Amino acid sequence: MIEQLATVTTDTSNGTLIVRITGELDGSNAKHIGDTIIAAAVDTRACVADLTLVTYLDSAALTMLHRLAQQSAALHLVTPPGSRAARLVEIGGLDTVLRTHQTVNDALAEL
């Protein structure tokens, strides 16, 4: 359980990378997951990171998202209201620099 803090699934459609992260993101795994996503995002038009099922995240995760935004094309976050991701993204001020959406479909619709 501790070894597998988080799982990442990716899906590409119409040149958009959809990443769904499930579990906890902290200093022990954020960098590695960030690297994985950046590798998958090569040659994609946009990236939608679905954080709905992230149950824990901290500044390491915010740093990872920040890095992602710098290195991949248009990064959209899916952070439903009330989720931990929504809270941290807002507190960390990431919502002022990144687009956030309530659902993946909302994000895709806006692309």
Place this chain on the structure above:
Amino acid sequence: MMGAWWRVPQPLLSVVLIGVSLGLLTALLLTLRAHRGVTESDSVDRLRSNDRRSLQIAQNVWLRDLSTVLSRAVSQRDVAAIMAREGAIAAGSTTAEIALLGGGGGRVEFVAAQANDSEGSGPPLVVALDDRTPVTDAIRTGANVLVLSVADLADRYPALAANPTRPETTETLETSEASACLPLVDSDGRIIGAMVFGCRPENLLDDGQLVVFETATELCARALDRVRLYELEYEARRLAENLQAFTMVLAGTESRTDVAEALVNESIRVLGADSASVWVVVDDAITMLVGLGLNDQTPARSRRETRAVASPVSDALMTRVMIVLESPEELINAYPHLRSQVQLDGDQAWVALPLAIGGEASAVMFAVFRTARVFSAQDRSLLSTMGLQAALAFERARLRENDLGDAEKARQLAAAIGGLTAAATKVAVLAAFIDALPALGAQTGSLALIGDDGTTVDVQGGNEASPYLTSEWLTRPISAHTPLIAAARTGDALFIHDRLELAGVFEPGTLEMFNDSQRSWVAVPLFAGGRPLGALGLSFDALQRFDDAQRVRLASFAALCANALTRAARFELEHSIAITLQSTLLPKRLKPITDVELSAHYSPGTRELSVGGDWYDVIELSEERFLLVVGDVVGHGIESAAAMGKLATATRALAQVEDAPAALLRQLDRVASADASTQFASMAIVLVDRRAGELRYSLAGHPAPMLKLADGSMQSLDAARSVPLGGIAVQRPEEALPFYGHVSLLLYTDGLTERRADHIDTRTALLRSAFQQTNAPIHELPRLLIAEMMNGGDQNDDIAVLCASFEPVLVPFRRLVPSHASHLAALRIDLRAWLATVGFHQDDSDDCLVAVCEAVTNAVEHGNDLEGRPIDMRADCRENRCSFSVADHGNWKPQVDSDGARGRGLNLIRLLMDDMMVGETAHGTTVTFTKAVMVREGSR
């Protein structure tokens, strides 16, 4: 709209209100509140699902939940309400009702006619068992009766389907197209009623669905079986209490008017009659002696009837058999000539109770009910016992009144004597005496009482015009030469016919005590058990002959006064003994418990003898564990105070062996079943475990304690309810309830919430809001709540109130975390569990996790401890504020802020917490931060 197809035309119905006592009703409401769980679970959605397999699973889950909820029912009404509510939605039906066989098996009563779309407040229905309806068919045959459609109903039950008098019938036909009536069978195999499920037609063709209905019906029957035991016990207690109260009241009566008044009062109180009256035969006419709650417009003629006209009253007089009429139809059938009167008054039920011993009935009590009422076997047995008791008292009073002389005069006197019999103090006896003066034909009256040492006499008097009496008595030497004091001293009556005689007998100075309009005087001695007590003095403004009849009347009246005085003295003595006894038995001062605020108060009733029986106690078991106990023994006075002492002692002793509330109650059941004086006592026991942060409680027929949570919201400890003490093989449920932060608990006895004029729910709500809104310190709370609830009114019953305020003991959290990010997840698991015991909201708890992990991450990444010592992480909570500290053993590396990660981490802590500090010493760096705990709402 409550209509259902089995409703039969109005004239055939007798609508009944099941007599449900306040206690049961409260239990029902509380049960509803506590267990509105099942149908709101997601199993309902699954039940509606079309997937057959998941439907079956969901139904099994539902049946299991239903059996759990039913196991908490304590009354027939509980069971009915649960089935109506849970059954209607979850069994896949649109409506569910329970019909029970009642009235000696001759009729079927719908205990809960509640469709899922209604609040179900209409009165239950009654149908004759031989009526042709699907329900009665199911009950008669013991077989399932399925109605497949509207057409099917019309076909098989044409009378029901084609009923033009009830418009809603057709409407319900459309909404409830099909229905299943399943017989309810008790453990002895007897059919006790039927469950009725209204549903969609296709459900009836589905065997699986029918099995669900059948299983639910079986669960219901089992629950009904179980609660019958509760109700029998409850009923028995109610019966015993009412009879006991009535016997006490009767013991204080002297005249027939007293007896009649007592009977009338009790009928209204116990049976819930709207009006009651007592009728006697005077000069061959039936005349009302006492009436209460009568319509003011009642014409005078109806207060006198001739014997010849048949009426419930005259029939009861003649036949000496109690007449019970449960519907207007019944009355009109028996007395057709009363039809117009009945229709005009709109009354719904009547009872005529003869007061008969031996050959003839001396009077009849007539009670009228404006709302429908069914009289259970217990009701009837209570009534006839009351009738017999009243008849005896009536006969005794009649004999006594006859002694006083002619009947008319005696009746006039009887009214005045009413006050005497109720008098419980010397002043009250004097007041009643003054009231009786006109009936005795006298102008003024005075009372002399010989003092304790026999050398002085206390005198006070008055007349009708100045009836203001005080507790100030004039003390005179017993040798004083006045008629009054002479009669008290010598024990001989003095009859002074005129002024001349007065002057001849007494010294001149005594004349000053008399005024000019007085013509004759009399002084009658008072005796108690042959011992002189004092004397009554009367003056007359007309010359008196003092014939034999008058002398006898005065002597009898004096005897009554002497009786009343003796009784008053006994009351005063017993009252003070009971108070003394009570106060010696109650804890003098609650033994303080560390970190717990405790306060209690006992308040005796203001009414005479309403003392004794209520108690409270706090029993410390170990550090951080203690029991709060409040109890109430049946009755009042010395015996109850002593019984309460026994129970309180037993509780203390048994608590050393068995501290779980339910188990403790079971032990006390054994104590109470062996000792009649403690039987039927009610108790609330709460075990407070501050280390576990948990309350455990169990109630034996006692009002539910109230818990004020740290955020000010209220919770009632009402889940674990059962019957009062002393029952055999009674189930004693126990509930556990976690608590967070600083909470206050209120335990009390029913004197605080019961008042005749107000509904108990209203009073309980009043108490709840008073408790919720007050900010008074705990040590003032009990007195304050009593004052607020009594609000200057009379406190009839005694009251015990116990308040406690405390918070859970939290063990501080500490972990030594190896300096590596891979240990963060494990830390989070432990810390999350600890934060839950503090009582944080989920979001705040998660914020704390982030803050702590940020601080630990910082220590891992920036601490430059060369020895690799672990990071010391601590958390503690005091007075609703959590503080955290994260200490490493190195100095932080110089700020290398290439990606802003570190600044972001500290910044997050600052944003998420209320405050933050970074302290650096030679030994290392410590980050501390705190957050206030906003305690989560009710823990349900």
